[in-house]
Amino acid sequence: MANEHEKENAALAAMEYVEDGMTIGLGTGSTAKYFVEMLADEVADGLLVKCIETSEQTRALASSLGVPLIPFEQVERIHLTVDGADEVDAQGNMIKGGGAALLREKIIANASDHMVVIADPSKQVERLGSFPLPVEVTPFGYTITAKKVFDVLCAAGVDRPRVELRKKPGSMEMLVTDGGNHILDCHCGRIPDAEALAARLSNVPGVVEHGLFIGIARTVIIGNENGATVFEF
Numbered sequence: 001m002a003n004e005h006e007k008e009n010a011a012l013a014a015m016e017y018v019e020d021g022m023t024i025g026l027g028t029g030s031t032a033k034y035f036v037e038m039l040a041d042e043v044a045d046g047l048l049v050k051c052i053e054t055s056e057q058t059r060a061l062a063s064s065l066g067v068p069l070i071p072f073e074q075v076e077r078i079h080l081t082v083d084g085a086d087e088v089d090a091q092g093n094m095i096k097g098g099g100a101a102l103l104r105e106k107i108i109a110n111a112s113d114h115m116v117v118i119a120d121p122s123k124q125v126e127r128l129g130s131f132p133l134p135v136e137v138t139p140f141g142y143t144i145t146a147k148k149v150f151d152v153l154c155a156a157g158v159d160r161p162r163v164e165l166r167k168k169p170g171s172m173e174m175l176v177t178d179g180g181n182h183i184l185d186c187h188c189g190r191i192p193d194a195e196a197l198a199a200r201l202s203n204v205p206g207v208v209e210h211g212l213f214i215g216i217a218r219t220v221i222i223g224n225e226n227g228a229t230v231f232e233f
């Protein structure tokens, strides 16, 4: 599939940022998977790195491929994190969390010296919001939190938002994240001011984290059929 080749080329370009001795944050999702696989090949060839995973899914993948993982508590510094995105705008701001991994992804990206985002061109947008914004909430009081989140979206200028509790794929059961929380998918259509919305959402009690990554990515790599385009911020 063309799309897969674009993801793969983005991951390949991200390998340029990897150096011996680094501690590396491993993202989650179908694009990050290519990076983990490429890193595993280099590790097999003698690359010395330590890694920290952003989800149980990535932990399983990395372990199965022999990528060395260390517990977060033992991490003193994260030199580089490479992760995918659901949407990325021209400023490098993103929506993440389509795979429900946004909490650990944001903690790790924010703690990293350098976050590199890898994506195919379908993720590039002029304005964030077409992809439903994931908001991770505590199970306690989630129905009330959902109402507050709806109010915040309206107050932030989102036109007729819709807030949906995410279900497990193919099931009527509520999805539970790696952190034991639930996800509200906020259908916004268009977010007028992502930075302002991010600040408002962070102020809602019961919201653990949201999928707006503002000013966190330093490099965005968009893969294409023949290679990749790199944007630095």
Ligand SMILES: O=C[C@H](O)[C@H](O)[C@H](O)COP(=O)(O)O
Binding pocket: 027, 028, 029, 030, 031, 032, 083, 084, 085, 086, 095, 096, 097, 098, 099, 100, 101, 102, 105
């Ligand atoms: O929670 C999931 C992550 O934020 C992913 O990085 C994001 O959903 C992009 O995933 P993919 O590369 O599969 O489109």
